[in-house]
Amino acid sequence: MDFTKALENIKTVSKAFPYEEIYCIRENKNEAIPELIRRVRAVSSLGKLIPEDYDEHFFAMYLLAEFRVAEAFPYLLKILEFDEDLTDRLLGDILTEDYGSILATVSAPEDIPKLKQIIENASFEEFNRGAALNALVVLYAEEQLSLADLSEYLCFLLQNFTEHPGFLVAVVDRVSDIYADNCFETVEELFKKELIDTSWISMDDFDELRKAGSGAQALADLRKYRWNVFVRDTVESLSSWACFNPEKEYFAPSDKKTGRNDPCPCKSGKKYKKCCGA
Numbered sequence: 161m162d163f164t165k166a167l168e169n170i171k172t173v174s175k176a177f178p179y180e181e182i183y184c185i186r187e188n189k190n191e192a193i194p195e196l197i198r199r200v201r202a203v204s205s206l207g208k209l210i211p212e213d214y215d216e217h218f219f220a221m222y223l224l225a226e227f228r229v230a231e232a233f234p235y236l237l238k239i240l241e242f243d244e245d246l247t248d249r250l251l252g253d254i255l256t257e258d259y260g261s262i263l264a265t266v267s268a269p270e271d272i273p274k275l276k277q278i279i280e281n282a283s284f285e286e287f288n289r290g291a292a293l294n295a296l297v298v299l300y301a302e303e304q305l306s307l308a309d310l311s312e313y314l315c316f317l318l319q320n321f322t323e324h325p326g327f328l329v330a331v332v333d334r335v336s337d338i339y340a341d342n343c344f345e346t347v348e349e350l351f352k353k354e355l356i357d358t359s360w361i362s363m364d365d366f367d368e369l370r371k372a373g374s375g376a377q378a379l380a381d382l383r384k385y386r387w388n389v390f391v392r393d394t395v396e397s398l399s400s401w402a403c404f405n406p407e408k409e410y411f412a413p414s415d416k417k418t419g420r421n422d423p424c425p426c427k428s429g430k431k432y433k434k435c436c437g438a
Contacts, residue, residue: 161180161181161184162184163184163185163187163188163191163192165181166178166180166181166182166184166185166188167181167185167192167195169181170182170185170218170219170220171215171216172215172216173215173218173219173403175403175404175406176404177395177398177399177404178219179395179399182219182223182394182395185223186226189223189227192223193224193227193229196220196223196224196229196232197220197224197229197231197232197235199216199217199220200217200220200221200224200232200235200236201235202216202217203216203217203235203239203250204234204235204236204238204239205235205238207242207246208246210250212249214250217250219394219398221236221254221262222258222262222391222394222397222398223394224266225261225262225265225266225390225391225394226265226391226392226393226394228265228266229266230266230267230268231266232266233263233266233267233268233271234274236259236262236263236266237263237271237274237275237278237292239251240278240284240288240289240291240292241278241284241288242288243285244285244287247285247287247288255287255288255291256287256290256291257387258386258387258391258397259291259294259295260290260291260292260293260294260295260296260297260298260387261294261295261298261386261387261388261389261390261391262391263275263291263292263295263298264294264295264296264298264299264302264304264390265298265390265391267295267299269304272296272299272305275292275293275295275296276292276296276313278292279292279293279296279317280317280321282321282323282324286324286326286327286330287326289327289330290327290330293317293330293331293334294334294387294388296310296313297310297334297337297338297382297388298387298388298389298390300338300379301379301382301383301388301389302389302390307338307340307375307379310338310340311335311338311340311341311342311343312342314331314334314335314338314340314343315340315342315343315346317331318331318332318335318343318346318347318350319346322350322355325355325356325357326357326360328350328355328356328357329356329357329360329361332347332350332356332361332366333361335347336366336369336370336372337378337382337388338375338378338379338382339370339372339374339375339377339378339379341370341375344370347366348363351363351366
């Protein structure tokens with residue numbers, strides 16, 4: 161396939177996954193990177209002026225992550241400063257699924273404070289802050305951030321950012337994901353003060369997760385899911401999405417009660433809490 165044609169074909173998202181185009185762009189990645197950067201820069205700089213049906217950044221984000229292009233980081237981070245409607249229009253489900261992974265993959269150690277600025281800014285949307293937090297978890301899973309540093313930071317968030325229940329739940333979720341046992345007592349206190357939304361996670365749920373295993377086991381479990389590790393393959397990350405597989409049956413009935421950390425019964429390959437349980 162012609163390289164220029166391949167870039168043109170991934171400007172929109174269709175029902176057919178663009179395998180041939182992605183392979184062609186990989187073979188010509190040095191020539192492709194400036195155009196891919198231009199597409200994410202356009203989103204970050206134009207914001208609400210971006211047309212409603214703009215999709216040019218969709219594949220560009222994943223490819224820039226796959227190619228480990230650090231230049232993309234500030235443009236991708238800027239999107240997290242947008243309001244809920246615009247972020248949803250530009251990212252959709254990517255925000256809560258892969259965006260933390262994408263950010264972490266193109267980040268450098270000096271970018272960690274910039275992620276924390278998003279996380280700690282209560283004026284930003286909860287899911288946007290959660291995506292930045294997820295990026296830190298990915299950096300931990302990829303051994304770019306220590307368990308001690310991440311656990312300490314999660315405790316700091318639990319102690320100082322309790323004003324938004326949805327965000328607080330996201331932090332508690334990450335405490336259980338990495339088995340940050342130094343945070344357990346703080347979490348218990350938050351439950352006692354009724355600051356945690358128990359419609360999303362109850363104290364019983366948290367106790368169950370806490371008994372699940374050690375930090376080493378938690379890390380191994382964390383790495384099983386693509387959104388907790390670096391983006392290494394755009395095809396692997398995207399080709400199984402429902403929008404590219406309209407004929408696939410995604411939902412199947414089940415009599416078994418599904419735990420929050422169990423595989424989702426819809427067979428998406430995701431944890432239940434990250435899929436239908438959300």
